[in-house]
Amino acid sequence: MSEAPLLQARDLHKTYRMGRLDVPVLRGADFTMRKGEWVAILGSSGSGKSTLMHLLGLLDEPDRGRGGVWFEGQPVAGLRGGARNHYRNRSVGFVFQFYHLLPELTVLENAMLPCRVAGAGRAAAGHVRSLLTAFGLDHRLHHRPRELSGGERQRVAIARALANEPRVLLADEPTGNLDARTGGEILDMITGLHRQGLSIAMVTHDPAVAARADRVVQLVDGRVADR
Amino acid sequence: MYAIQLANRYLTSRIIPLIAVGAVALCVALVVIVVSVMSGFLDMLKSSGRTLMGDVVINYPVRGMPWYDELVRAIEAEPAAQAATPLVDTYGLLRMPYPQGAEKEVVTANVWGIDPASFERVTDYSRTLHWRPPADQAEADAMGPDDPRRKLSPRIVADGLALRRGDTGEPGLVMGLHVSIVNERQRDGSYRSRYGWFMPDHRVTLTLVPISAKGTVAEPREQVFPVVNEFRSAVYQIDKNRVMIPLAEAQRMLRLDEGTLHDMEAPPNADGSQPVLGRSPARVHRVLVRARPGVTPDQLREAVETAYARFEQACAADPSKLVKPPLREMVSILTWEQHLRDLIGPVEKEREMMRILFSIVYLVCAGLVLSIFWAIVQEKSRDIGILRSIGASRGGVLWIFLQYGLVIGLVGGVVGIGLGWLVITNINAIHQAIGERAPLWSWTACFAASTIALLMTVRQGLRGVLLPTLLWLVGAITLGLAGAGLMAHRGTLIWDPAVYYFSTIPDRVDWVTAGITWLGAVVFSVLGASVPAAKAADIDPVRALRHE
Ligand SMILES: Nc1ncnc2c1ncn2[C@@H]1O[C@H](COP(=O)(O)OP(=O)(O)OP(=O)(O)O)[C@@H](O)[C@H]1O
Ligand SMILES: [Mg+2]
Numbered sequence: 201m202s203e204a205p206l207l208q209a210r211d212l213h214k215t216y217r218m219g220r221l222d223v224p225v226l227r228g229a230d231f232t233m234r235k236g237e238w239v240a241i242l243g244s245s246g247s248g249k250s251t252l253m254h255l256l257g258l259l260d261e262p263d264r265g266r267g268g269v270w271f272e273g274q275p276v277a278g279l280r281g282g283a284r285n286h287y288r289n290r291s292v293g294f295v296f297q298f299y300h301l302l303p304e305l306t307v308l309e310n311a312m313l314p315c316r317v318a319g320a321g322r323a324a325a326g327h328v329r330s331l332l333t334a335f336g337l338d339h340r341l342h343h344r345p346r347e348l349s350g351g352e353r354q355r356v357a358i359a360r361a362l363a364n365e366p367r368v369l370l371a372d373e374p375t376g377n378l379d380a381r382t383g384g385e386i387l388d389m390i391t392g393l394h395r396q397g398l399s400i401a402m403v404t405h406d407p408a409v410a411a412r413a414d415r416v417v418q419l420v421d422g423r424v425a426d427r
Numbered sequence: 428m429y430a431i432q433l434a435n436r437y438l439t440s441r442i443i444p445l446i447a448v449g450a451v452a453l454c455v456a457l458v459v460i461v462v463s464v465m466s467g468f469l470d471m472l473k474s475s476g477r478t479l480m481g482d483v484v485i486n487y488p489v490r491g492m493p494w495y496d497e498l499v500r501a502i503e504a505e506p507a508a509q510a511a512t513p514l515v516d517t518y519g520l521l522r523m524p525y526p527q528g529a530e531k532e533v534v535t536a537n538v539w540g541i542d543p544a545s546f547e548r549v550t551d552y553s554r555t556l557h558w559r560p561p562a563d564q565a566e567a568d569a570m571g572p573d574d575p576r577r578k579l580s581p582r583i584v585a586d587g588l589a590l591r592r593g594d595t596g597e598p599g600l601v602m603g604l605h606v607s608i609v610n611e612r613q614r615d616g617s618y619r620s621r622y623g624w625f626m627p628d629h630r631v632t633l634t635l636v637p638i639s640a641k642g643t644v645a646e647p648r649e650q651v652f653p654v655v656n657e658f659r660s661a662v663y664q665i666d667k668n669r670v671m672i673p674l675a676e677a678q679r680m681l682r683l684d685e686g687t688l689h690d691m692e693a694p695p696n697a698d699g700s701q702p703v704l705g706r707s708p709a710r711v712h713r714v715l716v717r718a719r720p721g722v723t724p725d726q727l728r729e730a731v732e733t734a735y736a737r738f739e740q741a742c743a744a745d746p747s748k749l750v751k752p753p754l755r756e757m758v759s760i761l762t763w764e765q766h767l768r769d770l771i772g773p774v775e776k777e778r779e780m781m782r783i784l785f786s787i788v789y790l791v792c793a794g795l796v797l798s799i800f801w802a803i804v805q806e807k808s809r810d811i812g813i814l815r816s817i818g819a820s821r822g823g824v825l826w827i828f829l830q831y832g833l834v835i836g837l838v839g840g841v842v843g844i845g846l847g848w849l850v851i852t853n854i855n856a857i858h859q860a861i862g863e864r865a866p867l868w869s870w871t872a873c874f875a876a877s878t879i880a881l882l883m884t885v886r887q888g889l890r891g892v893l894l895p896t897l898l899w900l901v902g903a904i905t906l907g908l909a910g911a912g913l914m915a916h917r918g919t920l921i922w923d924p925a926v927y928y929f930s931t932i933p934d935r936v937d938w939v940t941a942g943i944t945w946l947g948a949v950v951f952s953v954l955g956a957s958v959p960a961a962k963a964a965d966i967d968p969v970r971a972l973r974h975e
Contacts, residue, residue: 259816260969282820289818300813300972304436314817316429360817 204273211267227422243419293361351382455843467933491710515540540677587656599655796955812971832956836949873910
């Protein structure tokens with residue numbers, strides 16, 4: 201073994217409680233991603249893809265006592281408070297299917313938000329602007345999200361995810377809400393970022409999308425299987 | 428940083444916070460107005476206390492205290508006392524010069540016989556004299572053409588101070604501004620003569636009833652006095668009732684003046700009269716005492732009690748004084764606050780009521796902010812989930828909403844104080860306006876606005892949008908009702924000076940209370956915001972982002 205994987209999950213369990221009923225979604229899922237790798241996660245609807253992504257991004261906690269998540273060889277699943285926020289803010293960037301931009305903020309302000317949360321305002325502005333420019337949004341900087349098309353919104357969301365230059369981009373069906381052409385444009389963008397060295401974990405339904413990735417895994421019965 | 432930005436955006440991008448600001452402002456304004464008026468009352472009462480009766484009053488009604496000159500001297504020898512003055516206090520009938528014809532109006536009056544020079548030292552009596560000629564041409568020009576002050580004789584203040592007409596030397600009478608019915612208060616606070624009567628141009632007849640040593644009523648005595656000035660203590664009850672005449676006149680009319688003392692037990696002289704024992708001294712009912720600066724009324728009262736004891740002993744030991752002063756137990760020695768208990772008590776009670784109102788208003792503020800923020804947090808939970816998912820801390824989210832509450836408290840407080848200030852400084856004019864019929868323009872304007880709103884209702888209704896239609900309709904109805912109310916308004920006297928003691932409403936903002944209220948509004952807005960803020964901080968990002 202030369203180097204620890206960039207992001208790794210071992211034996212993840214996640215059970216939701218529905219009233220009195222326990223619904224197990226992940227049952228010992230393993231996931232490994234090396235530095236610079238693009239991994240696509242396939243799976244039928246309700247198989248737990250989003251759940252896995254949330255656990256990798258520390259947005260949620262796995263069931264206690266078993267398994268965990270490692271980032272650059274360090275266990276992170278149990279992080280609390282400031283360290284957990286720091287991981288969400290710096291180590292990973294999250295992209296959602298439904299963009300999730302703040303309607304009261306402009307495009308630039310939305311993309312800047314992680315920098316502001318990190319306490320770096322002005323310093324990061326140049327970097328974020330150049331990201332938005334690279335994504336073809338330079339004429340939209342001061343518009344509100346509701347004035348943008350779906351593709352434009354998703355590009356803003358990706359710029360936001362990359363604002364703090366994270367090591368990993370976690371994308372949960374980034375093209376799921378877009379038509380084929382717009383989705384293709386977004387995929388081209390992501391491919392470009394991957395070429396520049398970004399590590400990507402991406403959830404998708406679409407085998408054609410998955411085909412662009414270095415490696416494809418499938419979530420079946422709460423476990424990850426290689427394909 | 429992002430917290431400030433977001434709080435700012437959430438504040439400026441919607442209407443609800445404006446409603447919260449308005450509600451907080453109204454609460455603050457309410458408290459500021461009511462408390463300022465109440466504090467103004469108490470201040471007026473306290474400052475008028477001196478004007479009315481000095482700091483401490485020695486009271487021995489009806490029969491009066493003899494040797495009061497010596498008592499005054501004994502009191503003034505006390506370092507705590509600044510000055511003391513003797514006073515005769517009785518009731519009498521006052522026959523007015525009006526109306527025209529033989530049937531004149533008669534009123535009852537509380538009559539004070541005063542020694543003007545020492546009375547002035549104790550009570551600042553001169554400040555209450557109402558009629559003064561204009562100080563200079565500018566002041567004269569500012570007065571209305573029918574203002575009686577324009578043609579006052581320059582003598583009038585000196586006459587009022589001396590209770591004597593300077594030209595003829597006649598003893599004069601000074602009466603409270605509302606004893607007669609002829610003085611009519613104007614909007615600007617000045618007074619005009621009603622029916623063309625001006626009291627200092629006239630004479631009144633005063634009738635007093637002396638009480639004999641046995642406590643029976645003797646032959647009433649009447650005397651005509653020229654009115655030399657009028658006074659305004661600002662306490663309506665007093666301005667309506669009290670007249671003042673020189674001490675000597677009052678004593679003479681009440682047979683409290685110096686006389687000879689006859690031995691009623693000895694056999695009569697050859698001419699039928701009783702043998703003379705000696706001198707019977709003049710008497711007064713009260714001695715008013717003013718404290719030296721820095722001496723509290725209670726300290727002064729103790730000093731006066733000592734002085735009275737000393738005076739009583741000295742008189743008892745003096746064989747030349749056949750008539751002895753009343754025993755200490757028979758004499759009441761009270762501070763003016765104790766003396767005017769029935770005047771001050773209700774105001775203090777009302778202020779206590781205010782304190783209760785205070786806390787309720789704060790709770791209203793907090794509740795308002797709480798419910799409004801609760802709704803906002805509910806609506807913004809997705810945003811909060813996003814923030815948490817990109818690494819915002821719980822503290823950061825909490826801070827957004829606390830700041831939000833802080834700003835609403837701060838701004839609402841400032842607006843409220845401004846509003847309160849506006850109302851307070853114009854409170855007498857507002858009251859005056861409420862007391863009169865609403866002017867024509869006010870209700871025509873309301874009706875015009877109502878008509879426009881009605882047209883807008885129809886227009887929006889035709890366009891088929893419900894909310895604006897409804898809002899315009901509500902506006903039209905409100906304006907129409909306001910117009911109808913104004914049109915029907917016949918003038919109501921809300922502030923009855925007879926009930927509230929003072930003839931004007933205090934119109935100065937109590938800045939200390941305003942400051943405290945503002946702080947309270949801020950604290951309670953933040954407290955109100957803290958509950959939804961804590962809820963926001965507890966939002967689980969995954970849950971908040973799950974469904975679209
Ligand atoms: N908070 C929750 N409470 C109860 N059940 C949940 C909760 N979140 C997810 N689930 C259930 O867990 C299962 C997996 O959900 P998840 O969103 O991870 O699926 P997914 O693979 O992302 O599906 P999709 O492709 O439709 O997005 C689903 O059956 C879902 O109903
Ligand atoms: Mg999903």
